[in-house]
Amino acid sequence: MDSILSVERELYALSEKFNRFDSTNGQQLVHTLETLRSTQRELDQVRKSGAALTPAQTFSLMKTVQGLSEVVSTFGTVHRDLHSSVSKVGKAIDRNFVTDYDSTSREDIFKAADQQKRLNEVILQHFYRHGQLEISDTLAQEAKLEDAHVIKDRFQELNAVVEALAEKRLGPALEWASKNSSDMHRAPEASSRAVTRLQSSSLEMKLHKLRFIDLLVEGKCLEAVGYARHYFPQFVKSHEKEVQALMGALMFASSGKTLEDSPYAHLLDTMLWQDIVEHFVKDACALMGLSIESPLSVVINAGCIALPALLNIKQVMQQRQVAGVWNPNAKDELPIEIDLGPECRFHSIFACPILRQQTTEQNPPLKLTCGHCISKDALTKLTSGHKLKCPYCPVEQNPQDARQITF
Numbered sequence: 192m193d194s195i196l197s198v199e200r201e202l203y204a205l206s207e208k209f210n211r212f213d214s215t216n217g218q219q220l221v222h223t224l225e226t227l228r229s230t231q232r233e234l235d236q237v238r239k240s241g242a243a244l245t246p247a248q249t250f251s252l253m254k255t256v257q258g259l260s261e262v263v264s265t266f267g268t269v270h271r272d273l274h275s276s277v278s279k280v281g282k283a284i285d286r287n288f289v290t291d292y293d294s295t296s297r298e299d300i301f302k303a304a305d306q307q308k309r310l311n312e313v314i315l316q317h318f319y320r321h322g323q324l325e326i327s328d329t330l331a332q333e334a335k336l337e338d339a340h341v342i343k344d345r346f347q348e349l350n351a352v353v354e355a356l357a358e359k360r361l362g363p364a365l366e367w368a369s370k371n372s373s374d375m376h377r378a379p380e381a382s383s384r385a386v387t388r389l390q391s392s393s394l395e396m397k398l399h400k401l402r403f404i405d406l407l408v409e410g411k412c413l414e415a416v417g418y419a420r421h422y423f424p425q426f427v428k429s430h431e432k433e434v435q436a437l438m439g440a441l442m443f444a445s446s447g448k449t450l451e452d453s454p455y456a457h458l459l460d461t462m463l464w465q466d467i468v469e470h471f472v473k474d475a476c477a478l479m480g481l482s483i484e485s486p487l488s489v490v491i492n493a494g495c496i497a498l499p500a501l502l503n504i505k506q507v508m509q510q511r512q513v514a515g516v517w518n519p520n521a522k523d524e525l526p527i528e529i530d531l532g533p534e535c536r537f538h539s540i541f542a543c544p545i546l547r548q549q550t551t552e553q554n555p556p557l558k559l560t561c562g563h564c565i566s567k568d569a570l571t572k573l574t575s576g577h578k579l580k581c582p583y584c585p586v587e588q589n590p591q592d593a594r595q596i597t598f
């Protein structure tokens with residue numbers, strides 16, 4: 192932010208200078224041109240008449256030429272001044288923004304064909320998610336992604352529902368929910384089945400709730416009663432409190448009072464509509480086996496957070512001449528830990544307290560018999576013969592007894 196501000200300052204100074212130039216020198220320029228033209232006209236007349244220049248004419252001509260060269264020299268100075276201001280802006284940009292990101296990137300990552308394909312698919316999915324169909328189609332064509340139409344169809348449906356919800360039309364979303372509720376119940380993993388069923392029923396419940404509230408607001412209480420009879424019984428078990436609140440709101444509305452003044456005013460909150468869109472996208476993505484956020488935006492956001500720290504460490508390493516220690520092409524690991532914030536934490540990681548490095552598949556975390564956890568590398572280093580002394584609670588044990596743990 193500071194960098195942007197300091198460049199903006201230079202730009203402001205430059206535009207001030209240009210404005211000043213316009214107001215003072217512009218007038219002078221017009222005047223000079225005027226004089227030149229009138230001199231030219233005079234000279235033309237003299238040439239046509241064929242007579243020689245009178246001494247007075249010669250004198251005025253010399254005067255004009257002299258004035259002209261003065262103007263040219265002042266303009267030269269002004270021009271030099273302006274030019275230096277323009278180059279100052281360029282220098283400010285160079286000074287405040289890093290232009291060389293090479294050191295923080297790895298070019299080999301997208302060299303192989305299947306890696307490139309995966310990258311294209313991620314970009315494609317991002318565009319489809321955001322309903323940018325034209326650009327996605329072109330990308331699918333140019334990148335020769337054959338199965339692009341499969342995700343396209345699903346996202347097209349999703350976008351249509353989201354658009355309808357934005358206009359407060361519940362029809363398409365309700366249709367989607369009832370059509371897909373059986374799919375949700377048939378979730379592939381047995382363990383997640385219960386969760387998805389709960390989610391899907393809660394989406395349906397939320398949709399019915401909004402429709403019900405709409406009916407109340409429109410004053411169609413009888414219709415609302417019918418609606419509740421038809422749709423709510425299936426949700427009474429899982430959403431008892433919500434159904435109770437809705438019935439309470441119905442009592443208020445049918446007694447002729449407006450909901451705004453009732454204890455149920457919160458049911459009219461416009462946030463409920465925003466909430467339903469998020470909920471729907473979440474459910475729809477889960478059904479398609481996709482993450483809620485677009486993977487492309489997750490990666491780019493994470494990169495934007497990490498980049499300043501990476502550039503910083505590169506600079507420090509160059510200054511201390513230890514740049515060779517971190518060769519990003521050789522390691523899958525960063526030289527420092529960068530906190531990306533809670534929204535970028537997807538799963539737990541374990542850093543070995545002894546070696547201070549993140550555990551990997553080759554170097555997994557191990558639980559010792561005393562309950563302390565260290566990495567496999569640390570265990571190997573600490574083991575002497577068939578004995579290992581825990582570095583924390585010096586319990587002596589057999590390193591073979593350590594168990595690998597998974598987070």
Ligand SMILES: [Zn+2]
Pocket residue numbers: 559561562563581582583584585586
């Ligand atoms: Zn221990």
